[in-house]
Amino acid sequence: MHKERLDMLKRIQEVEFACIDLNLYLDTHPTDQRALMDYNAYTCQLMMLKRQYECQYGPLKNFGCSQSQYPWKWIDDPWPWEIEY
């Protein structure tokens, strides 16, 4: 698999992890404005990264998160869990 694709997936994982950790922090610190700003910035970044990845390489999830080109892209190899890093 192309290094560029793997790098992109890695970056998505990193940003998504930052989002979920800030999610947990904000659950107990709902008025922390700096944390909220970072959460919003990372969330925005995450959505853009995913959109960019899916345009180039196909869907990350099977339904509900993004539209599919024709023909239906989800059944194309590799499945997300078959990707080797």
Place this chain on the structure above:
Amino acid sequence: MKEYECIHDNGYMQQNLEMLRYMLAKAYVPYQMYNMKYPLDKALMAGTLFPELVKPWPPYYYEDVVKK
């Protein structure tokens, strides 16, 4: 020393209470503050975005902590 109304009227209990006054431990949890964060690639490796949650406290497990 606070006064107690003993259910069983004996000096033994009063003596025990007096001892407990000095022996009881108190637990506390410091309130987490968002002052620093790891670079995102380090955060994924460390399993947390927050350096203050990584043992040993301090110095932190990863040194290149980003000051906000």
